[in-house]
Amino acid sequence: MKKLTFVYGPVGSSKTANALMERFEYIQKGFGVTLCKPASDTRDGYTLVRSRIGLEAAAHVITPETDIINLVKGAGNSIVIVDEAQFFSTKQIEAFRELADMGYEVVCYGLKTDFRTNLFEGSKRLLELADVVKELEVVCRCGRKATINARLDDKGNVETDGDLIDCGYHYTSMCYHCWKNSTQERVCDTADTIRMQQLLKKLEHPKNAFARKRLPGWFENSKAYAVMMREKYKYEQSEESLRVLYICNHLCPNLAHLIGKPIPPSPSYVRREPDAMKEYTDLLFKYEFENTQAGVRDQDGNILIHGVHHSPEEFALIQEYVERMTKDELHQ
Numbered sequence: 378m379k380k381l382t383f384v385y386g387p388v389g390s391s392k393t394a395n396a397l398m399e400r401f402e403y404i405q406k407g408f409g410v411t412l413c414k415p416a417s418d419t420r421d422g423y424t425l426v427r428s429r430i431g432l433e434a435a436a437h438v439i440t441p442e443t444d445i446i447n448l449v450k451g452a453g454n455s456i457v458i459v460d461e462a463q464f465f466s467t468k469q470i471e472a473f474r475e476l477a478d479m480g481y482e483v484v485c486y487g488l489k490t491d492f493r494t495n496l497f498e499g500s501k502r503l504l505e506l507a508d509v510v511k512e513l514e515v516v517c518r519c520g521r522k523a524t525i526n527a528r529l530d531d532k533g534n535v536e537t538d539g540d541l542i543d544c545g546y547h548y549t550s551m552c553y554h555c556w557k558n559s560t561q562e563r564v565c566d567t568a569d570t571i572r573m574q575q576l577l578k579k580l581e582h583p584k585n586a587f588a589r590k591r592l593p594g595w596f597e598n599s600k601a602y603a604v605m606m607r608e609k610y611k612y613e614q615s616e617e618s619l620r621v622l623y624i625c626n627h628l629c630p631n632l633a634h635l636i637g638k639p640i641p642p643s644p645s646y647v648r649r650e651p652d653a654m655k656e657y658t659d660l661l662f663k664y665e666f667e668n669t670q671a672g673v674r675d676q677d678g679n680i681l682i683h684g685v686h687h688s689p690e691e692f693a694l695i696q697e698y699v700e701r702m703t704k705d706e707l708h709q
């Protein structure tokens with residue numbers, strides 16, 4: 378009795394190249410090899426198996442209707458090499474198992490899991506039925522062993538749900554650690570985008586019209602800040618999200634929502650007290666930076682006092698600055 382072998386490895390682990398090299402070695406030693414691939418893989422055209430390093434060979438394309446046992450018997454070779462085996466059904470893998478039992482040497486190459494980290498149907502059955510399971514290893518960009526087949530969208534973001542159907546996605550292998558971090562960045566992105574939309578609503582509130590009029594000089598700072606935030610937290614790289622972030626931060630320096638009324642430092646104050654203004658700006662900048670990304674605003678755009686990631690001392694200091702400047706402005 379010959380055996381059924383499953384060789385699995387993540388994207389980029391040279392499975393196809395290994396399959397073709399194994400085929401070549403058998404042929405060199407005088408064995409006939411039947412090369413198979415599932416019809417769902419249309420990457421290389423209908424009957425060609427091609428590796429990234431340029432090796433290629435013609436393969437029997439197996440559709441759901443193909444009688445695998447009859448096809449292999451008819452081909453008359455003692456060795457069967459299967460590429461992209463993950464795409465076969467349970468029943469089809471069972472046919473390859475039967476062939477091994479009948480005296481064929483069957484070697485299946487494939488991915489173990491899909492981009493959602495679940496076993497492929499074919500791979501599951503192979504793990505259950507194979508006599509020998511081998512792993513082809515590849516390293517992640519961080520140097521760890523890569524185990525996850527990550528799907529990237531056209532912006533390079535990792536996708537964790539959606540259809541299994543491959544419509545021009547790019548795949549890469551990653552370790553679990555890097556993959557998890559990539560997906561969390563994405564979750565953060567979504568939360569921030571929602572908050573930015575909420576803040577845009579705040580912009581429409583009449584009380585902010587006054588604040589906006591009082592702060593013409595803040596625009597450039599806000600813009601720089603928005604760009605920095607976008608870089609740091611990988612906001613969606615769309616003009617719309619940048620614009621929303623930009624507008625939000627244009628309004629935030631007022632702290633209107635903190636003390637109930639808009640009290641920006643006046644242009645005359647800025648001219649008179651450049652050092653104080655700088656200190657104020659730095660503090661405000663830090664405050665804004667820590668809170669805009671921490672999810673501390675409610676539906677109406679109010680800053681939540683509890684659960685805010687800054688010390689009470691810092692918070693009090695900011696309030697003090699704001700109040701002092703209000704008084705100064707009133708006594709001008």
Ligand SMILES: [Zn+2]
Pocket residue numbers: 517518519520521551552553554555556
């Ligand atoms: Zn990694």
